[in-house]
């Protein structure tokens with residue numbers, strides 16, 4: 001069971017959250033300007049490091065806010 | 081009943097209460113025992129030599145251990161609620177306990193497990209696992225250091241008492257997880273039985289694993305004969321239960337601990353005829369006996385004996401350490417794997433009181449040059465009936481990794497998790513490969529540490545509590561109907577009369593809506609209230625069509641896609657005021673749509689002034705559908721002009737309906753003239769009654785979800801999640817008209833521009849009719865060419881049936897997703913269900929009123 005530090009509510013059990021994948025993948029400002037490869041990159045291609053990873057979580061069972069944390073994908077260590 | 085036998089000593093036994101005798105029954109034989117005994121100590125005291133049989137060989141097997149390391153003594157509990165595969169060494173006795181011995185495999189209960197299970201969440205700054213001397217010292221130190229709440233979990237029936245710490249007995253930690261989470265099983269019933277247990281979810285600031293050590297055997301021919309035991313276990317039966325495990329013993333050890341065990345046995349009156357030490361070059365070469373050991377062959381001679389007490393080494397129990405991510409390394413000093421790198425995150429530490437000074441180099445088996453015959457009766461894992469010969473075969477087959485050998489031989493895959501066999505097999509493998517043990521390594525351990533009943537994991541979340549059941553405020557009025565589960569909702573499927581089948585009821589209800597008027601509880605549809613200056617901007621992005629231009633009082637149908645362009649939901653949204661909108665969603669999708677809207681708002685468009693509120697439970701809604709619906713609504717809302725001109729399609733208004741504040745909307749999910757009346761939720765039943773009363777002169781007919789599905793399918797209104805599966809675009813559904821070309825962007829627009837989204841041979845939604853006009857088409861059928869050879873592999877699949885109904889206006893029909901479907905209309909295909917083909921003709925998806933002539937009534 002991961003303990004996720006919600007910036008609004010504090011540390012809570014993982015089961016209260018939804019996982020949102022890699023952080024910092026912004027919706028493109030002008031999707032129509034992207035070619036198919038660049039668009040596919042936005043849609044489907046995500047980093048998957050065996051290392052520290054900045055990722056999104058949503059505290060769906062409580063404050064419902066989105067936030068990012070750093071998690072080490074091997075050890076599951078978390079930094080708020 | 082067997083009386084107190086010579087195996088039970090006249091006194092002694094730290095764990096038994098001799099003032100409380102109980103009787104247990106093993107395969108019909110009653111055994112006398114005391115409260116505090118385990119089933120194993122009761123069997124030993126009762127002179128039961130054979131406690132199980134080999135799973136493949138059927139060879140008789142005796143007790144080897146005293147705790148979780150026991151490989152042979154597994155029983156099926158048949159008293160009380162029953163339980164399969166219970167380890168006799170960890171099962172407390174209670175009066176009336178009835179068990180059957182097993183051959184390595186239990187039987188699932190034929191009935192629901194009625195045992196009382198529960199969950200408790202515990203939180204502590206320091207959690208110590210293990211109540212031995214190391215655990216007690218760690219807990220005391222944490223209390224003295226003022227670290228906060230200190231919790232000690234002990235698997236023994238009596239926990240230590242430590243001032244300032246909470247010590248919980250009868251508790252086995254079965255998993256150690258990231259961030260200091262422990263999962264433990266607490267037995268609540270030791271003396272009275274019943275099997276009641278509690279799952280402990282323990283959140284720890286830090287964890288001290290003081291899980292002690294386990295004794296392991298050595299391998300030699302005939303080592304599975306009843307009477308061959310672990311030495312420390314044999315001595316502990318004397319100390320804990322006052323039971324003597326034999327009368328004439330040979331003790332064979334690789335370390336000093338075996339000598340201590342020999343002394344304990346001798347003090348209890350066991351005649352110890354020889355104490356042999358590997359360090360002196362003494363080894364056991366074979367055994368004799370049938371259902372009990374009679375003789376031991378050794379390099380030092382031949383002995384009459386009914387007990388051979390063996391100890392290869394005492395090694396740390398590191399399973400929880402490795403669960404949490406810690407690593408282990410081989411230690412020659414300990415002759416076992418010991419904790420190495422701790423789990424990351426700094427929450428776990430290790431405490432062990434075992435000394436290493438007296439330990440000898442690892443000893444595995446008596447001679448490397450055993451014949452094949454001897455190897456075949458040298459058991460490395462008696463629980464899995466696997467021998468030295470099996471490991472030799474694995475190595476001869478080219479296997480080198482300890483994990484591969486485990487899977488090839490099944491050694492260590494049993495319910496005992498290979499406690500006696502794991503390190504032993506690694507040691508044997510190292511010798512066979514000529515490699516150091518540190519390089520061969522040990523097999524990994526995974527939770528749970530001991531078998532855990534599924535019922536305990538579910539605890540109270542079973543039966544009606546396994547998932548919330550949602551019903552509408554109208555439910556009482558329709559609860560007599562057969563119900564269908566739609567997400568968590570209960571919805572009436574149809575309203576058959578006493579002499580009607582379900583299919584007949586659906587036909588009658590459909591006819592009522594098509595020719596008269598019907599009423600349905602539509603309260604389960606998701607309702608999301610949207611408020612703010614920028615709702616139109618949001619809707620223009622999340623719906624594929626234009627919404628910002630929608631006038632107050634109007635309703636619009638919209639399709640919602642993911643960024644990948646695939647349909648995720650659809651529904652109507654009405655504009656209540658300049659800044660207030662009410663969105664409806666598919667019944668099962670309300671929460672997911674709310675999540676999606678909020679995610680876009682919070683992560684991409686935080687500048688938009690929009691607030692979302694789920695209102696699904698705030699409204700009770702009754703749909704009134706059919707050509708006579710206007711007459712019924714006119715009675716219900718006499719102040720309203722409900723004429724075609726006065727109340728246009730896709731408009732809504734506030735109104736008083738049967739004296740209740742209501743919102744009236746003209747929307748239709750059937751193609752017929754229809755109204756939806758929504759009132760504050762608590763008026764639901766009153767609204768239902770009022771509609772039924774006002775509709776009575778018109779023969780108003782309640783209808784259920786199946787009728788709704790038939791009516792909408794005839795109009796080819798798709799159901800998201802039934803006719804779509806995450807690979808379907810709006811254009812695939814024939815909703816290309818809803819894709820805005822004017823808007824610069826909407827979620828999914830860029831994906832719809834991809835060449836693949838434009839392919840003419842994409843799977844399209846089409847209709848199907850059976851060629852014979854009568855055969856029912858099965859939902860989920862695969863579509864193949866007519867007359868295709870079904871024995872070919874693979875049969876080319878052209879599509880599949882997404883919705884199928886027994887009775888539309890023209891008989892059975894279906895909706896399907898079909899490759900290039902819109903270009904195949906008129907073709908004949910086979911719909912194959914369970915290898916039975918039904919010839920079908922492809923039709924346009926809309927099979928009823930394609931002109932849309934009926935929506936304003938007839």
Ligand SMILES: [Zn+2]
Nearest residue numbers: 006009059063
């Ligand atoms: Zn929160």
